[in-house]
Amino acid sequence: xxxxxxxxxxxxxxxxxxxxxxxxxxxxxxxxxxxxxxxxxxxxxxxxxxxxxxxxxxxxxxxxxxxxxxxxxxxxxxxxxxxxxxxxxxxxxxxxxxxxxxxxxxxxxxxxxxxxxxxxxxxxxxxxxxxxxxxxxxxxxxxxxxxxxxxxxxxxxxxxxxxxxxxxxxxxxxxxxxxxxxxxxxxxxxxxxxxxxxxxxxxxxxxxxxxxxxxxxxxxxxxxxxxxxxxxxxxxxxxxxxx
Numbered sequence: 001x002x003x004x005x006x007x008x009x010x011x012x013x014x015x016x017x018x019x020x021x022x023x024x025x026x027x028x029x030x031x032x033x034x035x036x037x038x039x040x041x042x043x044x045x046x047x048x049x050x051x052x053x054x055x056x057x058x059x060x061x062x063x064x065x066x067x068x069x070x071x072x073x074x075x076x077x078x079x080x081x082x083x084x085x086x087x088x089x090x091x092x093x094x095x096x097x098x099x100x101x102x103x104x105x106x107x108x109x110x111x112x113x114x115x116x117x118x119x120x121x122x123x124x125x126x127x128x129x130x131x132x133x134x135x136x137x138x139x140x141x142x143x144x145x146x147x148x149x150x151x152x153x154x155x156x157x158x159x160x161x162x163x164x165x166x167x168x169x170x171x172x173x174x175x176x177x178x179x180x181x182x183x184x185x186x187x188x189x190x191x192x193x194x195x196x197x198x199x200x201x202x203x204x205x206x207x208x209x210x211x212x213x214x215x216x217x218x219x220x221x222x223x224x225x226x227x228x229x230x231x232x233x234x235x236x237x238x239x240x241x242x243x
Contacts (some may be wrong), residue, residue, distance in 0.1 A: 009035045010054075010056040010084070020082070025097075028118075033048050033050070036060075037060055038062035051079065059215075064094050070097040071201075083104045105117060106177075108180050108202045108203065109180050110183040114118045173214060180210070193235065194208045194235065197237075212237045215237070220240055
């Protein structure tokens with residue numbers, strides 16, 4: 001399968017560059033353009049004819065939802081869209097779903113989270129390519145194609161490991177950020193500090209500590225004070241494997 005022509009639309013130049021570098025390192029994707037406003041993204045989409053768009057919601061001139069709607073209204077070949085944003089409002093998520101996005105990935109997230117979505121997207125593309133010569137589809141094949149997500153909820157997901165539903169998380173904690181903290185903690189080969197995790201995920205130190213303490217209280221992480229120079233010990237956090 002040829003590399004998938006990809007357009008990145010994100011108002012943050014640094015974030016767009018990170019996405020670009022990730023796709024290049026990963027392979028299977030060709031970044032044909034990067035845009036930092038909605039109109040620039042629409043213009044590049046018309047000019048470059050990408051197959052996949054990584055789209056932010058918060059753009060300086062229009063909402064990413066407006067960009068999504070205009071992309072869908074264009075009489076051109078099908079275009080796949082993956083939303084990457086910090087926006088978590090229910091109305092925004094529902095509007096994106098109605099616009100036919102493949103995934104809605106909330107910042108901050110780990111590289112593994114993005115990699116999982118791209119793995120699924122590539123599997124979908126292979127299935128579509130195989131189906132073009134297979135004749136009419138049966139119901140099982142259609143169900144696989146139209147399902148919003150084919151990835152099972154693995155143990156790295158906070159939704160899977162935490163018994164409490166989203167509504168019962170302590171005030172100020174969000175499920176997407178908890179997911180990101182869990183994945184970062186699980187993938188670390190050594191204990192981490194709240195400051196280190198905050199830097200890795202783009203959180204405040206106070207916020208990172210709250211998520212880590214939540215995992216400790218619920219038995220998914222272990223807290224170990226580390227004593228060094230004179231002064232208060234630094235708290236370190238380690239994932240409880242098998243939790």
